[in-house]
Amino acid sequence: MAPATLTLRAITARPVILRLRRPVVARIATITDWPLILIDLHTEEGVVGRAYLEPYTVRTMRYLVPALHDLGAALAGQRLAPVDLFGLARKSLHFVGYQGMSLIAVSGLDMAAWDALAKAAGVPLCVLLGGSVGPVRAYNSGGLWLNDPEALGEEAIALRDEGGFAGLKLRLGRARARDDLAALDAVRNAVGDDIALMVDFNQGLDLAEAMDRCRALDDRGLAWIEEPLVYDDLDGHARLATDLRTPIQIGENFYGPRDLHRALRLGACDLVMPDFMRIGGVTGWLRAAAIAGVGGVPMSTHLYPEVAAHVMRVTETAHWLEWQDWADPILERPYEVRGGLLEIPDRPGLGLEWNEAAVAAHLADL
Known part of the structure; x- marks a missing residue:
């Protein structure tokens, strides 16, 4: 069977904050609340790739969520080829540098793209x-x-x-x-x-x-x-x-x-x-x-x-x-x-699905 061809339509990024059961107590920081950014990469063909980011601090999400939405808008209409998208996304941020939050945003896009591609192929990502x-x-x-x-x-x-x-x-x-x-x-x-x-x-x-x-x-x-x-x-x-x-x-x-x-x-x-x-x-x-x-x-x-x-x-x-x-x-x-x-569950892609009731209960207002 020929692999499915997918086209990126948009990215939705949602910030949530979870309370840690065992708080992080390290020499450089104490963390009781754990922020996550849930990424849904939507394709024109209806396949949704999912991934998340863990940016350590709540305030960091104020910059990464808009960055992910901007990447989705900038790359809309592109064929969903993760390696190509990785290169395009990094080049679009060249003037602000390849490291730091630029690469974090690109990494979130990349993980979701690979998930979508494996889902479209009907196999776990490792396969x-x-x-x-x-x-x-x-x-x-x-x-x-x-x-x-x-x-x-x-x-x-x-x-x-x-x-x-x-x-x-x-x-x-x-x-x-x-x-x-x-x-x-x-x-x-x-x-x-x-x-x-x-x-x-x-x-x-x-x-x-x-x-x-x-x-x-x-x-x-x-x-x-x-x-x-x-x-x-x-x-x-x-x-x-x-x-x-x-x-x-x-x-x-x-x-x-x-x-x-x-x-x-x-x-x-x-x-x-x-x-x-x-x-x-x-x-x-x-x-x-x-x-x-x-x-x-x-x-x-x-x-x-x-x-x-x-x-x-x-x-x-x-x-x-x-x-x-x-x-x-x-x-x-x-x-x-x-x-x-x-x-590893024998499910297509990464096998990630959001518990929407839990997401709604922990959604952050940035």
């Missing part, structure tokens, strides 16, 4: 990309923030048991280094040695502090140490990667595949974990995955587990999928994790 439906190894990243170390053991058990996870992420960066070590001990003692533990400083340290704190963690059997320094300090991360035995993980702030290439060229990390709204959606991920694959660098995901699951099935150096259920309240049929594996 359209040349892979197959199957499980993806995931770790739970939905908790273990900078809370009282004594309470983290019980929370770690609950997070592990939510989906039989074999990996958990713990956030570090408390005022006293010994409190971080106490938190790590509490989690390890609760879940045992067979659970992979990742730690994330959320860019909260300077280089001197990072050297001291990361060395204290270097014999703890961690899967990785994530973003100890501000994201664009690649030279500093390179010093840490050289100094430490524990792998250094960065990448959620790569704006496009060239950022990933530069980080690897500078030796700034051992592992990479791009974020879909910054790397360039599905198109940007595929290009970044090719770079990581050539270097044999393990590649994990950041947020967006529904999109992440599909592309991990076609990523040569697929490592870990980061799981959060933060978008589940507005999804008609959320994905499930069983035995530590995210199960």
Whole structure:
């Protein structure tokens, strides 16, 4: 059967705000409300592609929602070829720069376009990309923030048991280094040695502090140490990667595949974990995955587990999928994790449908 030809008609972007069950408490920010932008890409043929963005702060949606509507108007009438649209959308924003919110808006368009194309073909996205439906190894990243170390053991058990996870992420960066070590001990003692533990400083340290704190963690059997320094300090991360035995993980702030290439060229990390709204959606991920694959660098995901699951099935150096259920309240049929594996539903596209009653209840007035 010949693939369907689709034509972009319009984009609808709706801002919603959800209350987090376990608030984000990191060194650089505390977040209790989680903003999402729901994207519906309408085609002349009636197929609707869906995706969402997670822009961290409510005020950011005031800029991204109009940007998405503008992209829809500018590209109306174009054939729905995601790679072509990605290039056209980026070029339309050339004079304001390819990074930052420009790329985030383009990434949202790209993810929705790929969803529509796979829906029109009647296959899950991973199949359209040349892979197959199957499980993806995931770790739970939905908790273990900078809370009282004594309470983290019980929370770690609950997070592990939510989906039989074999990996958990713990956030570090408390005022006293010994409190971080106490938190790590509490989690390890609760879940045992067979659970992979990742730690994330959320860019909260300077280089001197990072050297001291990361060395204290270097014999703890961690899967990785994530973003100890501000994201664009690649030279500093390179010093840490050289100094430490524990792998250094960065990448959620790569704006496009060239950022990933530069980080690897500078030796700034051992592992990479791009974020879909910054790397360039599905198109940007595929290009970044090719770079990581050539270097044999393990590649994990950041947020967006529904999109992440599909592309991990076609990523040569697929490592870990980061799981959060933060978008589940507005999804008609959320994905499930069983035995530590995210199960991709055998549905066309990404399989995303909005729970319109929940959307109406959480719609934001910007």
